[in-house]
Amino acid sequence: MKATIEVRINGLTRTVEVDTRMIAADLLRDELRLTSVHIGCATGNCGACTMLLDGSTVKSCCILAADLEGQQITTIEGLGQDASELHSIQQAFVRNQGLQCGYCTPAMILSTLALLSTNPDPSEDDIRHAISGNLCRCTGYHFIIKSIEDAARQIHNAEQLGA
Amino acid sequence: MLSREFEFHAPRTLGEALELIAADDDVTVLAGGMSLMPMMNLGLVKPSKVLSLNHLGVLDDVSVEDGCLTLGACVRHACVATDPLVLQHCPSLSAAARVVGDTQVRNRGTIGGSIAHADPSADYLPVLAAVGASITLTSSIGNRTLSAAEFFIDVMFTAREPSELVTAVSVPVQPHGWGASYERLARVEGSFAIVNAAALVSADLSSATVALGGVGPRPVTLEMASYLHNGVDDAALIAVGDAAYEASEHATGDVMSDGEYRRAMARVLACRALRRAVESTVGRSR
Numbered sequence: 001m002k003a004t005i006e007v008r009i010n011g012l013t014r015t016v017e018v019d020t021r022m023i024a025a026d027l028l029r030d031e032l033r034l035t036s037v038h039i040g041c042a043t044g045n046c047g048a049c050t051m052l053l054d055g056s057t058v059k060s061c062c063i064l065a066a067d068l069e070g071q072q073i074t075t076i077e078g079l080g081q082d083a084s085e086l087h088s089i090q091q092a093f094v095r096n097q098g099l100q101c102g103y104c105t106p107a108m109i110l111s112t113l114a115l116l117s118t119n120p121d122p123s124e125d126d127i128r129h130a131i132s133g134n135l136c137r138c139t140g141y142h143f144i145i146k147s148i149e150d151a152a153r154q155i156h157n158a159e160q161l162g163a
Numbered sequence: 164m165l166s167r168e169f170e171f172h173a174p175r176t177l178g179e180a181l182e183l184i185a186a187d188d189d190v191t192v193l194a195g196g197m198s199l200m201p202m203m204n205l206g207l208v209k210p211s212k213v214l215s216l217n218h219l220g221v222l223d224d225v226s227v228e229d230g231c232l233t234l235g236a237c238v239r240h241a242c243v244a245t246d247p248l249v250l251q252h253c254p255s256l257s258a259a260a261r262v263v264g265d266t267q268v269r270n271r272g273t274i275g276g277s278i279a280h281a282d283p284s285a286d287y288l289p290v291l292a293a294v295g296a297s298i299t300l301t302s303s304i305g306n307r308t309l310s311a312a313e314f315f316i317d318v319m320f321t322a323r324e325p326s327e328l329v330t331a332v333s334v335p336v337q338p339h340g341w342g343a344s345y346e347r348l349a350r351v352e353g354s355f356a357i358v359n360a361a362a363l364v365s366a367d368l369s370s371a372t373v374a375l376g377g378v379g380p381r382p383v384t385l386e387m388a389s390y391l392h393n394g395v396d397d398a399a400l401i402a403v404g405d406a407a408y409e410a411s412e413h414a415t416g417d418v419m420s421d422g423e424y425r426r427a428m429a430r431v432l433a434c435r436a437l438r439r440a441v442e443s444t445v446g447r448s449r
Binding site: 001003019020021022023026042043044047050053056057058059061062063064066067069070111114128129130132133 | 164165166167168169170171173193196197200201204205213215217218241264265266267268270271352353
């Protein structure tokens with residue numbers, strides 16, 4: 001069965017015909033080539049498929065594509081204004097080596113974005129709590145947490161300079 | 164991509180949704196999808212028709228009226244966790260919502276979906292049993308309201324008929340001065356509770372309810388006030404723990420935690436929940 005949906009993806013309104021068997025991650029990866037969205041488990045455990053849905057992190061493996069009608073989606077491809085410059089959270093992950101294989105990284109960064117938007121100065125506990133839905137099997141999390149702390153500091157400093 | 168074809172319906176009104184399930188008893192209801200979608204991805208559930216409740220535009224309100232806090236079935240866990248009315252009038256429900264799954268799950272999953280799924284380890288179940296919640300079921304004919312004890316029948320099995328939707332959950336507004344708590348035991352944050360417990364106590368301890376989850380096919384509710392005549396002393400906690408252990412006789416195990424372990428943990432969690440609830444009472448001399 002086919003369904004036609006209108007969704008706003010990374011700032012662009014798209015009308016797409018989807019197979020109702022498609023999960024949101026299939027739509028993003030296979031139809032729209034937003035391959036930052038990774039499917040690790042398809043059971044809602046690993047969080048590698050995290051996307052922002054109307055500004056909140058959700059797991060795109062556990063949402064039907066046809067159910068996205070009328071909603072706004074952001075993936076890491078939609079972060080920042082200019083594709084040539086990394087977002088400050090991405091820069092912090094690079095600086096602190098907050099990744100190894102990179103499979104979990106886009107989702108980690110979206111979870112960081114969601115965390116820092118409501119809690120600009122998170123404690124280590126806050127960070128661990130916030131990324132508990134994102135599994136990383138390489139790093140042991142230590143450098144990811146350092147990256148997030150660094151990102152929070154950098155964003156805070158940039159705001160101070162801006163003000 | 165799921166392998167099996169199914170019809171997908173995403174009605175814009177509750178009336179349309181009810182009509183659809185009135186005419187067909189083979190419709191699988193999709194709310195947040197945090198349990199259903201993994202099961203579909205794994206091929207454990209192969210629905211022929213899926214009804215999404217995500218576009219109804221109703222059932223997503225929290226309100227207080229006539230001494231009752233009511234949450235629409237489509238209220239998402241993140242909202243249950245932070246809504247000021249829930250925090251004020253049923254703090255143990257907020258506490259349970261804060262630890263459901265992880266951030267992403269809480270942003271999508273709904274209280275109605277969790278209740279209708281009725282996993283015996285779900286965080287809400289002991290809270291709803293302890294606070295005396297009622298669950299509203301709606302069909303095209305009308306509403307009926309059941310207590311938690313009537314609604315939860317067995318493992319992932321409830322009193323909901325195929326022609327009904329869970330539309331609301333209501334709990335009595337917690338009286339001033341009363342205390343409530345929610346406690347869970349899990350291997351890591353985000354994993355299902357092995358055993359969980361909720362408590363609701365009056366400031367004078369003349370009423371003290373503890374409900375346990377994970378120790379049988381449905382929540383177990385216990386009245387503990389008779390053990391608390393001398394307050395929450397060591398003897399009282401031993402009696403409370405014994406009562407929790409006895410009431411958990413139907414606990415079955417899995418590979419990580421057998422039934423006897425769950426019963427032992429029920430003892431601990433019941434005491435912990437009761438103590439925390441008593442600590443949160445107001446106006447009680449200790």
